[in-house]
Amino acid sequence: MTDTVLAVLNQPSRDAAAHDPSADAYTWAKPLEEHLQVQDLGAIRGDGVFETITVVDGRPQALEPHLARFVRSAAMLDLPAPDLDAWRQAIEAVCARLDPVHEAFAKTVMTRGVEGSGRPTGWVYAAPSGDQSAARTEGIAVVTLDRGYRHDVERTSPWLLQGAKTLSYAVNMAALREAERRGADDALFVSTDGYVLEGTRANLVMSVDGRFVTPRTDIGILAGTTQADVFRFAEGEGIATSYELLTLADLEAADALWLLSSVRQAAPIRSVNGVTRSMDLAMTERINDFLLSREQ
Amino acid sequence: MTDTVLAVLNQPSRDAAAHDPSADAYTWAKPLEEHLQVQDLGAIRGDGVFETITVVDGRPQALEPHLARFVRSAAMLDLPAPDLDAWRQAIEAVCARLDPVHEAFAKTVMTRGVEGSGRPTGWVYAAPSGDQSAARTEGIAVVTLDRGYRHDVERTSPWLLQGAKTLSYAVNMAALREAERRGADDALFVSTDGYVLEGTRANLVMSVDGRFVTPRTDIGILAGTTQADVFRFAEGEGIATSYELLTLADLEAADALWLLSSVRQAAPIRSVNGVTRSMDLAMTERINDFLLSREQ
Structure with missing residues (x-):
């Protein structure tokens, strides 16, 4: 400090x-x-x-x-x-x-x-x-946690402030502690109607059949600045990108998963709810090299 | 200040x-x-x-x-x-x-x-x-707003911290602003499955057929200290009290409604979503006299 x-x-x-x-x-x-x-x-x-x-x-x-x-x-x-x-x-x-x-x-x-x-x-x-290398090279364990809201709450009930980055983060911090109690490093929020939302302080990107896919940003989540730059990286590499409504089945079927955020950048997910996932560490390294060399 | x-x-x-x-x-x-x-x-x-x-x-x-x-x-x-x-x-x-x-x-x-x-x-x-007399004697206008959560979220998903009085009150303040935009003084939260919850900073008590009824406190709301003392008042007066799951239909059918909180004490509700409600101002005065003369 x-x-x-x-x-x-x-x-x-x-x-x-x-x-x-x-x-x-x-x-x-x-x-x-x-x-x-x-x-x-x-x-x-x-x-x-x-x-x-x-x-x-x-x-x-x-x-x-x-x-x-x-x-x-x-x-x-x-x-x-x-x-x-x-x-x-x-x-x-x-x-x-x-x-x-x-x-x-x-x-x-x-x-x-x-x-x-x-x-x-x-x-x-x-x-x-601080040193972020362990998360980037060894991956992180996540658990899925109920966010309590439907995926359309940002549109129906804007006073719930979903999609705003507010100082009222006590729920995010409590979800992080719950993840740690379950032996994981972070939590991935899921809507009550079954859509994958975001991490407690990060966005999810998955690799699916050679494409990069992230949850649509109109479902009460933050539009990620790091996620946007990873899509910019992907487009430069000829990798197709898309914003979609993603279910837990989609999460299960994906080839690789990352949580993306400032500070930690791309952290590959090595397990979800205790189930080991395959990681694409070569791609992770290229993504992080890209992110850390951004000129702006 | x-x-x-x-x-x-x-x-x-x-x-x-x-x-x-x-x-x-x-x-x-x-x-x-x-x-x-x-x-x-x-x-x-x-x-x-x-x-x-x-x-x-x-x-x-x-x-x-x-x-x-x-x-x-x-x-x-x-x-x-x-x-x-x-x-x-x-x-x-x-x-x-x-x-x-x-x-x-x-x-x-x-x-x-x-x-x-x-x-x-x-x-x-x-x-x-500050002077709270207008709210106590003229009543307040409230609107109902979706809280976004089911009524059982405190039990299923404790990391959402419903029922804790946290500093993460941005949603409560946003709901209050939304109520003001709609020409009301305060908001009354309703669960996604149709149960009446609480105000943005107050508990609801209703008078129904001579009984005092308040929402059950295990549905992700705060157990009210002022509400508890109003029930103590009621019991001293021979008025039956109960904690119940209350729907919007129950709200509509009630004889009188109050929002109860520290500072404002008992504020009778004079309208809900623009529909005028009858107030029991004599009872309101007795409740507030009781609250303001508490020895502890």
């Missing part, structure tokens, strides 16, 4: 007042000190949005897709629109200030702010990612 | 290390200053639990039921057990320090703490409640 670099935004949205109108876009802050009030709605209601961005050799990757999703999530929560100029400045400054490290991550957070203030709170911090 | 009194706990749980082992149970803090780190899992994952306790003339009400629920919520999230002696001390000190005011509230929050620290963060603040 001593390697963490933190910037606090002075005006996270132009639609709301600045914290310090005379200040620059961001202020450097010490990560081990206190910067949030206890009445911040981020801290008492999980009321805000975030992104986690891979940083390779100081360069934030898929920055614009992350920022676009940040804006979409904020809109789904009726938050003021993030001022992307200010966020870009803060993200780039934080990444530039990191100690030289090959893999790091930057986290952007915008909350609704202190109750009654009308001013969102925003910050960005970056830190080294 | 200048009337707010804030105490930060030095050791929210005896199962985890103290922040300051040499300090008292709590430390006085200024509510308008910063007390949380940006890597606190309460702020970045909504990963923690809370209670809101009514304070009348400086006296916290239903304190032990609130603390018991705080402990249950923490256990559902695999958090270390709150040290209730420390929490009681901090709550009582905060309430005693409030400027004299008839109605106030105290909020207790315990988060998983800063990522990797293993030390939960805890605080208590209290502030005047």
Whole structure:
């Protein structure tokens, strides 16, 4: 945590007042000190949005897709629109200030702010990612867990915020603990009507008869920035890609499975609910080489 | 907010290390200053639990039921057990320090703490409640909204944390905004299989043929402390009470409806989805007189 670099935004949205109108876009802050009030709605209601961005050799990757999703999530929560100029400045400054490290991550957070203030709170911090090689080369064990929702809930009931990347992640963290209790590394959520959704903090991609397939993104899941870049890789390789409604039977029939996310990148799935799956480690290595060499 | 009194706990749980082992149970803090780190899992994952306790003339009400629920919520999230002696001390000190005011509230929050620290963060603040008389005497308009879950999800899928009072309240706040967009004051959640659940921050009680009825508490809703005391009131009055599975048809057939919560106490429902409902304002007044004169 001593390697963490933190910037606090002075005006996270132009639609709301600045914290310090005379200040620059961001202020450097010490990560081990206190910067949030206890009445911040981020801290008492999980009321805000975030992104986690891979940083390779100081360069934030898929920055614009992350920022676009940040804006979409904020809109789904009726938050003021993030001022992307200010966020870009803060993200780039934080990444530039990191100690030289090959893999790091930057986290952007915008909350609704202190109750009654009308001013969102925003910050960005970056830190080294730690060693991700075991997940990438040995694979991960996953269990499937009920997400409790039908696959169409994003359309029928938008106040459930499925598809927004919010700070209300207690369920994701509880599902991760449940997976660990079952001896696995992560969970894969399934809808009550039998469709495969997403991991607790990752998207699923499967290889099926030489194609790459991922769940449709209109079923209450996050549109993955890493998944999108893996599809870009696949298209460059002449591998067909598609977004589909996928069932547990499809999961069982697939030739190879990956969970994709920032920080960990492509992690091949070595077992589902205790059943060993074959992994395509040569393909995994090529995917991760592609992801870690992205220029943007 | 200048009337707010804030105490930060030095050791929210005896199962985890103290922040300051040499300090008292709590430390006085200024509510308008910063007390949380940006890597606190309460702020970045909504990963923690809370209670809101009514304070009348400086006296916290239903304190032990609130603390018991705080402990249950923490256990559902695999958090270390709150040290209730420390929490009681901090709550009582905060309430005693409030400027004299008839109605106030105290909020207790315990988060998983800063990522990797293993030390939960805890605080208590209290502030005047503001005028609740309009809701109590004129009633509130509610709309029913899909909660997206079946009524039995708490038993089938405990990692969804239904029934725990967590900091991941973004959905509750979004439902409240949706209710306001529809011209109402609050939302009443309904399960996908047609059972009436709870409000966004309140429990439902209905009067049916001279009985008081509330939804069963094993259907993924919070067991209400205010609702429990209303049942205690009813029993003292010779009114029968019961916990039942209630459908929208039951809601429609009821003689009177209330949303019950700390701070607002009993708010009669004057309309559901735009349809006017009859209110029992005399009974509402007796309920609120009872609630506001609780000795504990």
